[in-house]
Amino acid sequence: MKNKISQEEQEQLISILKVRFEKNLSRHTDIDWTKVEAKLIANPEKLWSLLQMEKTEGEPDVVAYDKNTDEYIFFDCVAESPKARRSLCYDRKALDSRKEHKPKNSAVDMAAEMGIELLAEEQYRQLQELGNFDTKTSSWISTPEDVRKLGGAVFCDFRYGRVFLYHNGAESYYAARGFRGCLKI
Structure with missing residues (x-):
């Protein structure tokens, strides 16, 4: 079951x-x-x-x-973005929009299947206060709806002693970008 x-x-x-x-x-x-x-x-x-x-x-x-x-x-809390959750575009809409070279899944869909949520920007910054994470990788984070409506999605990483927030087309995916999740119990 x-x-x-x-x-x-x-x-x-x-x-x-x-x-x-x-x-x-x-x-x-x-x-x-x-x-x-x-x-x-x-x-x-x-x-x-x-x-x-x-x-x-x-x-x-x-x-x-x-x-x-x-x-x-x-x-x-793994040091780099979880290996088994990389090479994913942001969400189902982005995945469906790709004509070729589709990734196996999207970050939002995979998180939902797992029963977790993508970290929000504030949560990602909270995580970085506990150590240095994503110093070689990056992680999709929950994207504000106004950014997503324009076709974008946001991700973060930790470089040069600080958290950087970036944007990308939601349909993009990279071997070094995954997502981090949050679960409340």
Whole structure:
């Protein structure tokens, strides 16, 4: 059945997440792993999404806790844009507009299939406060509707000690550009 995770996969994934959590405590000061784990166990559909993030080499990790919504926030924390999510155009409209040399998917569609969202610009900048990410790659981010209506899409990377926000045609795709996701549990 779709979006289901076996007990064995659940245990393995939680173990991986716990090790990553403990190895990177600076990403989530004042967050208690036992509370995160309890949320994970109580939300198997979200665990399935985290498993998809892990399988596509995103290395998801807890980066924040929202007290207002009682949600833990996971971002892809792999050093470079996730390898299994590269060479994608921005969205379905862009993919459909390509006449030839179509990529295998779009970032927006793949994120939706995984049950996650593309990082917004503010979230991408928050991620960069936790380390240096995308120093050799770039990542599509959630594009404002007014930019998308004009045929563009935006992406970010980290160069020269700062985050750069760029634009490109939404139908473009590159071997060094993927996307990073966000999941709230």
